[in-house]
Amino acid sequence: MSLTPRSYWQQTRRLTIALLLLWFSVTFVAAFNARSLGFTFLGWPFPFYMAAQGSLLVYLLIVFGFARLQHRRDIAFGVSDPQDD
Amino acid sequence: MPSARQLRAYYGWFTAGFLCFVLLLGVGERLGLPRVLIGYTFLFATIGLYAGIGIMSRTTDLAEYYVAGRRVPAFFNGMATGADWMSAASFIGLAGSLYLLGFDGLAFVLGWTGGFCLVALLIAPYLRKFGQFTIPDFIGARYGGDLARAIAMVAVLMCSFIYVVAQIYGVGLITTHLTNVDFSYGVFLGLAGILVCSFLGGMRAVTWTQVAQCIILLVAFLIPVAWLGLQYTGSPVPQLAYGSVLERLAVREGELARDPQELAVRSVYLAKAAAANEQIAHLPESWQEGQGAARKAVDELKARHAPLSELRAAERSLAHYPATPEEARRQWQQQASDYAARGAPLMPHAEPFWSGAADPQLAEHERSTKRRNFLALVFCLMAGTAGLPHVLMRSYTTPTVHQARQSVFWALVFILLLYVSAPALAVLVKYDVYTQVVGKHYSDMPAWVAAWSRIDPSFLRMEDVNRDGIVQLAELQMGPDIVVLAMPEIAGLPYVITGLVAAGGLAAALSTADGLLLTIANALSHDLYFKMINRTATAARRVTMAKVLLLVVALVAAFVTLMRPGSIVSLVGLAFSLAAASLFPALVLGVFWRRANKWGAIAGMLTGFGVCAYYIATRYPFFQSRLGLAPEDWAPWFGIEPISAGVFAVPLGVVAIVIGSLLTAEPGPESDRFVDFVRMPAPRTGIKGESPRNR
Numbered sequence: 001m002s003l004t005p006r007s008y009w010q011q012t013r014r015l016t017i018a019l020l021l022l023w024f025s026v027t028f029v030a031a032f033n034a035r036s037l038g039f040t041f042l043g044w045p046f047p048f049y050m051a052a053q054g055s056l057l058v059y060l061l062i063v064f065g066f067a068r069l070q071h072r073r074d075i076a077f078g079v080s081d082p083q084d085d
Numbered sequence: 086m087p088s089a090r091q092l093r094a095y096y097g098w099f100t101a102g103f104l105c106f107v108l109l110l111g112v113g114e115r116l117g118l119p120r121v122l123i124g125y126t127f128l129f130a131t132i133g134l135y136a137g138i139g140i141m142s143r144t145t146d147l148a149e150y151y152v153a154g155r156r157v158p159a160f161f162n163g164m165a166t167g168a169d170w171m172s173a174a175s176f177i178g179l180a181g182s183l184y185l186l187g188f189d190g191l192a193f194v195l196g197w198t199g200g201f202c203l204v205a206l207l208i209a210p211y212l213r214k215f216g217q218f219t220i221p222d223f224i225g226a227r228y229g230g231d232l233a234r235a236i237a238m239v240a241v242l243m244c245s246f247i248y249v250v251a252q253i254y255g256v257g258l259i260t261t262h263l264t265n266v267d268f269s270y271g272v273f274l275g276l277a278g279i280l281v282c283s284f285l286g287g288m289r290a291v292t293w294t295q296v297a298q299c300i301i302l303l304v305a306f307l308i309p310v311a312w313l314g315l316q317y318t319g320s321p322v323p324q325l326a327y328g329s330v331l332e333r334l335a336v337r338e339g340e341l342a343r344d345p346q347e348l349a350v351r352s353v354y355l356a357k358a359a360a361a362n363e364q365i366a367h368l369p370e371s372w373q374e375g376q377g378a379a380r381k382a383v384d385e386l387k388a389r390h391a392p393l394s395e396l397r398a399a400e401r402s403l404a405h406y407p408a409t410p411e412e413a414r415r416q417w418q419q420q421a422s423d424y425a426a427r428g429a430p431l432m433p434h435a436e437p438f439w440s441g442a443a444d445p446q447l448a449e450h451e452r453s454t455k456r457r458n459f460l461a462l463v464f465c466l467m468a469g470t471a472g473l474p475h476v477l478m479r480s481y482t483t484p485t486v487h488q489a490r491q492s493v494f495w496a497l498v499f500i501l502l503l504y505v506s507a508p509a510l511a512v513l514v515k516y517d518v519y520t521q522v523v524g525k526h527y528s529d530m531p532a533w534v535a536a537w538s539r540i541d542p543s544f545l546r547m548e549d550v551n552r553d554g555i556v557q558l559a560e561l562q563m564g565p566d567i568v569v570l571a572m573p574e575i576a577g578l579p580y581v582i583t584g585l586v587a588a589g590g591l592a593a594a595l596s597t598a599d600g601l602l603l604t605i606a607n608a609l610s611h612d613l614y615f616k617m618i619n620r621t622a623t624a625a626r627r628v629t630m631a632k633v634l635l636l637v638v639a640l641v642a643a644f645v646t647l648m649r650p651g652s653i654v655s656l657v658g659l660a661f662s663l664a665a666a667s668l669f670p671a672l673v674l675g676v677f678w679r680r681a682n683k684w685g686a687i688a689g690m691l692t693g694f695g696v697c698a699y700y701i702a703t704r705y706p707f708f709q710s711r712l713g714l715a716p717e718d719w720a721p722w723f724g725i726e727p728i729s730a731g732v733f734a735v736p737l738g739v740v741a742i743v744i745g746s747l748l749t750a751e752p753g754p755e756s757d758r759f760v761d762f763v764r765m766p767a768p769r770t771g772i773k774g775e776s777p778r779n780r
Contacts, residue, residue: 009764013677016206023202027195027467028460034188034437035452043328048435051191052508053324056198060497063205067490070210074487074766081485081767 139282150287163495173255181565200470305589354428469661685746693738
């Protein structure tokens with residue numbers, strides 16, 4: 001693995017796209033199919049649960065995961081800020 | 086500045102102190118402290134607190150004033166962002182909208198939280214690395230030239246100003262509600278609270294005030310929700326347990342949908358709607374007949390010396406009779422649609438994209454239109470979140486890029502506390518109303534119903550249409566704001582909690598107004614004055630300029646608010662589409678597409694803004710009637726509501742950036758350096774075992 005700014009950016013972009021896909025599917029794919037996903041989930045109608053809570057928790061995970069993984073990458077590439085170490 | 090640990094201790098003590106303060110007031114209430122006094126105490130104690138923080142954080146240093154010295158730790162920056170974000174609309178309006186709209190209202194919940202994914206992934210880290218002062222700064226530096234900066238600045242001013250007027254309006258309403266002072270006093274009192282803070286200490290004071298406001302507003306929302314949850318789910322965390330209430334609610338909805346009296350009331354409304362439509366069909370004769378009949382009624386009453394009250398009522402209805410057939414058409418159409426809505430079948434709360442139409446083809450059409458609008462609205466709110474400058478500004482205030490990313494996470498944590506609770510609250514209150522109010526006798530209403538319908542009929546209105554003495558659901562009309570404002574009384578909590586909820590709403594409105602005013606004044610003082618008019622201004626002069634402009638903007642906003650522009654408040658949703666269309670594409674492509682250049686960005690911002698403004702102006706009823714456009718000739722594209730104009734404007738804006746950039750010369754080396762600079766979180770400091778040459 002080369003530690004150039006170019007590969008840093010490629011990896012960052014790859015992670016960004018992957019997380020955006022996850023974001024897209026819990027938001028738009030789930031809402032688009034809301035009427036056909038009418039099963040019960042933990043006592044909730046599934047689409048209602050997703051829109052009121054489930055998707056929100058996934059958003060939280062996405063933002064958390066991005067901060068975590070990017071920080072690791074920063075350290076691996078030697079581009080983290082000394083204040084964060 | 087104190088360390089993060091000290092800050093945690095301060096705010097920990099602050100939270101404990103605030104809870105004690107509420108508890109003490111509660112004891113005072115038991116001992117006979119009058120309600121008005123409790124209201125005043127909440128109002129002055131909280132505003133005094135914000136002013137105190139403002140005075141302690143006063144500054145004349147440029148970096149402190151604009152970006153709080155870039156020293157705000159991620160956790161506290163997240164809290165401040167949360168308070169910045171959670172406005173009067175989130176705190177008071179959201180749960181009510183969810184009550185009225187059911188599943189479809191969840192578009193707001195998804196949009197206003199999922200937008201933070203876009204902020205975190207696409208914008209915040211790069212804005213922080215760039216590390217200047219405003220959003221037009223970023224556009225100006227990336228694309229070069231004052232034109233791009235100026236366009237971005239106008240976009241910032243437009244969306245923020247609409248938004249800030251709505252917040253100040255909210256401040257006025259809540260202070261009036263809390264203390265019964267006049268609306269205009271309420272506005273200026275709130276304004277004083279905002280100004281003491283931002284005028285003295287700029288971003289630094291606003292940050293530390295917002296942290297306190299975030300705590301107050303969350304406490305104020307979560308306490309009554311927990312109490313209500315304890316009653317209906319047996320758990321103080323109804324956010325986890327309200328699934329069972331939702332199930333019971335669905336059963337109750339089924340009963341009500343089949344109830345014969347319920348159906349009778351609905352058919353009365355449908356008949357009224359049909360009568361109104363009949364009248365519209367026979368315009369203008371029906372208008373003349375109606376006017377004649379109203380006149381005749383007055384004359385007859387006069388002739389037989391009827392009681393004064395009857396005569397007055399008849400005279401009033403004559404005076405309010407539409408002046409022209411055109412006005413009659415508008416009034417009656419409104420009536421017809423109101424009645425039709427009240428006569429429509431009961432909407433199941435949890436069902437997505439529900440349609441009450443009996444004809445299966447029509448129902449399918451309605452459902453797919455609703456689904457399209459749901460998706461479009463979610464998209465616009467999300468992209469708007471990632472384009473609204475007062476939120477993005479907060480990325481500048483953290484010490485490092487990593488902390489800017491973490492700060493978005495913390496912001497979302499605090500925002501979710503409110504946004505996960507609001508749907509729960511809506512379900513709990515709905516279940517309460519459907520079981521404790523509906524089906525009960527008119528003389529046997531819970532105390533809060535009588536109290537709130539007395540305050541203002543727009544909160545709650547009931548009318549025994551079928552004269553059976555029992556409240557039918559269709560006879561009950563509720564405004565959205567009552568769900569949160571009356572929540573403590575519905576839960577049977579003492580008045581002190583009602584005061585607490587109002588103080589929470591005030592905190593939400595003030596914190597957002599603070600952030601917005603600062604954004605507007607900074608755009609004017611930094612981008613317009615310093616970057617375009619006087620590039621040699623000293624730091625001291627720039628801060629003075631910023632403070633003067635802040636004062637001017639605040640007064641203008643208050644002046645506009647005092648004209649009571651109810652219509653502007655309803656325009657807030659449009660600010661999201663505007664921000665999404667004009668700023669979001671230029672910001673994101675500025676980082677992710679090297680080839681994007683000045684002309685592309687200018688074309689993109691103008692296209693996005695233009696398409697959005699055009700669609701809103703020609704499709705939004707408020708503008709339609711002012712521009713004299715007939716709604717029939719200006720049907721919405723694909724049935725998309727004007728609030729979601731961004732769903733057309735954002736993609737067109739992106740296309741315009743791409744085409745504009747490809748048609749003109751490649752951006753110069755300066756822009757390349759800019760892109761390289763913002764993409765890396767910090768300069769290379771080296772890794773163990775690596776030779777310096779490879780660095």
